[in-house]
Amino acid sequence: MKEAAKGLVPASSSVNEGAAPLVERLIAAATELRIGVERLENGVTVLDGGIAVCGSVAAGIAIGEICMGGLGRVRLTTSGGAGAAEGGWPTWLEVASAQPVLACLASQYAGWSLSASKEEGGGKKFFSLGSGPARALAAREALFDELRYRDHAASGVLVLEVDRMPPPVVVDKVLRDCELAPEQLTLILTPTSSLAGSTQVVARVLEVALHKAHELGFPLADVIDGDARAPLPAPSPDAGVAMGRTNDAILYGGQVHLTVAGGDEAARDLARRLPSSNSRDYGRSFADVFRDYDYDFYRIDPALFAPAEVWVSSLESGRTWHAGGIDMALLRRLWLDEA
Template structure:
C-alpha cells in the first residue's frame, strides 16, 4: 500500500515501476491518493512532522542510527480549494506549529547542538508564510533553504544522561496568519 499526495491516480508506468521495484504484481499493489487541497491530504502531510525532522537531522549530518525514538505533532489546517494556499497551510502547520520530541544516543553536548540547529527558525527563509516564500522563489522548491523544512519546536533528550534540550517555539501569530 502506498499513499500519494496527488489529485490523480498514478499512471500505469509508475504502478509497473513500483511493482518491479517491490517484486509484486501490479494488481497486488494498492495506491491511496489524496490532493493537498483535501482534508485527507492535509492530514497525511502534517502527519510528517517527525519525518521532516529526521530528514533535517540527516542534512545536519547527525547520525540517524543515534535517533532511538521520536514523536511529532502539528495542527491540521482547514482544506482550501486553491493548491498554493493548501500547500502553504500544510507547510506552515509544521514550520510554525509542529513539535517533535526525540531521544538520541550520544553525548549531551551533541544532543544540545542538534536541538539548537533543528527548529525551522534556524533557517534563513524563516519568518513568512510558506506560500509567500514559495512565490518569492518562483515555485522552485530547491531554491528554498532546505533547513526551513522542519518543526517549529524540538525537544531532544540524550538518553545516556537524561539531559533534555529545547529549542524553537510554536509561532501562533504566524499560524493564525496562515491558517486563518
Template structure:
C-alpha cells in the same frame, strides 16, 4: 556541512531491522482502509490487473479519520497518529495532530518520507503529464533512493502500499513502473491518492512533523542511530481549495506550529539538535511558506533546506538525563493566515 557527530564508519542505523517488514506491518491498516471505505469517505477501484486504487480526495470527499489511518500506513505500521482538541488555555489552534513512534528512523525515513519520484510524459499517458512523490512502505521494496543504502534496510514482502500526494489517479504507465520496481504482482499493490488540498491529504502531510525532524537530523549529519524515540504535534489547518495555499498551510503547520520531542543516546547530540534543528535557523524563516515558494518562482530547490524542520524541538539525552529545548512556536503567523486576518 555535516557535523562532527557524523559517524560514516558506523553500522547503518537499520542494519538490525531486517526482521521488520513495514509492508507486512501496514497490511492490516490497508485492509481496514479498504473495508471501511464508505465510512471513511474514500472510493475504491481496481485496475484490470487488480491493483487497488484508493481515492482519498480526488473525486471522493475523504475524511480526517481516513487521513489519520493513511498517516499510520505511511509510517509502516510503526507509528501512532491521532487528532485531538487543544487542551491549552491559550490554544495554538483548536485541532492538533499527534504522532509518536518507538522506531523513528524506520517509521519516518524508511517508510513515511516522500522520496520516490514518479513521473510520466504526456506521450506516455496519452494526455497530461504526471508527477508525484511516493511515500510509504513500498519505497522499501523498490529501494530506488540512495537513502536506503545509508539506512541499511530493504523490505521483502509479497504485498506493498504506496501513498501518492497528487490530484489525480496515476496512469497505468506509472502503476506498471511501481509494480516492476517493487517486484509485485498487480493484485498485490495498493496505491493511495491524497491531494494536499483534500481533508485526508492535509492530515497525512501534517502528520509528518516527526519525519521532518528526522530528515533534518539526517541533513545535519547526525548519526541516525542516536535517535531512539520520537513524538510530536502540529496544528491541523482547514484545507485550502488552491493547491499552493494548501501546500503552504501544511508546511506552515510544521515550520511554525510543529513541536517535536526526540530521545537520543548522547548529551552532545541532544545539545546540537536543540540548537540546530529548529526551522528558525533558516534564512527563509519568518514568512508564510506559500509566499516563500512563490518568491522563488515555485522552485523548491531554491528554498533554504534548513527551513524544513519543526518550529520547536525538545531533545532528551539518555546519557545525562537532561532535556534541551530550541526554537519557538509562532501562533500569530498561523492564526493570521488561517483565520483570514491580514
C-alpha cells in the same frame, strides 16, 4: 543503551507487512471514512482519499499510520499543548513512534520520484513523490543504502499526493521496481487540497524532524524514540494554498521531542540546529516563499524544512535541551477569519 543504538533499523521488520492490516481496515471502513475503492483492470487496488470523493480527517489519520508502516501512532486531539492554551488553534495531530528511523525515513518520507512525460501521461505531464512502505520494496533511493534496509514483503502500499490517477507507465514502474504482481499493490491517492490529504501531510511532523537531523549529519542510529505534534489547518480547494498551509503547520506550529543516544554535546547541538527558525526564509508563509523562488523547491533554504520547536533528551545523561518556538500568531493570521 549502546546495544540499542547498534543498528539503524531492525532488519527483521517489514513496514509493508506492518501496514497491510491497516490497509485492510481502511478498505473495510471506506464508506464510513468517505474514501473510494477501485480495482483496476490489471488487479491493482486504488484507494481515493479525496479526488472523486470527500474523504475525511479520520481517513488521513489512518493513511498517516499506513505511511509509517504500522510503526507509528497518529491521533487527533483538541488539547494542542501550549498552542491551545494560548488560544492558538482548536485541532492538533499527535504523532509518536518507538522506531522513528524505520517508520519515518524508511517508510513515511516522500522520497521516490515518479514521473511521466506528456505523451506517457495522456496529454499531461505527471509527477509525484511516492511515500509509504512500498518505497522499501523498490529501494530506489540512496537513503536505503545508508539505512541498510530493504523490505521483501509479498505485498506493498504506496501513497501519492496527487489529484489524478497516475498513468499506466508509472503504475507499471512501481510494480516492476517493487517486484510485485498487480494484485499485490495498493495505491493510495491523497490530494493535499482534501481533508485526508492535508491530514496525512501534517502527520509527517516527526518525519520532517528526522529528515532534518539526517541532513545535519546526526547519527541516525542514535535516534531512539520520537513524538511530535502540529496544528491541523482546514484544507483549501486551491492546491497551492493547501500545500502552503500544511507546510506552515510544521514550520511554525510543529513541536518535536527526540530521545537520543550519544554524547550530550551532540544532543545539545542537534537541539540548537534543528528548528526552522535557523533558516533565512523563516517568518513568512511557505506559499509566499515558494512563489518568490519561482516555485523552485531547490532555491528555498533547506534549513526551513524543520519543525518550529524541539526538545532533545539524552538517554545517557538524562538531560534535555530545548530550542525554537511555535508562532501561533502567524498561523492565526494565515488561517483564521474572525467571525
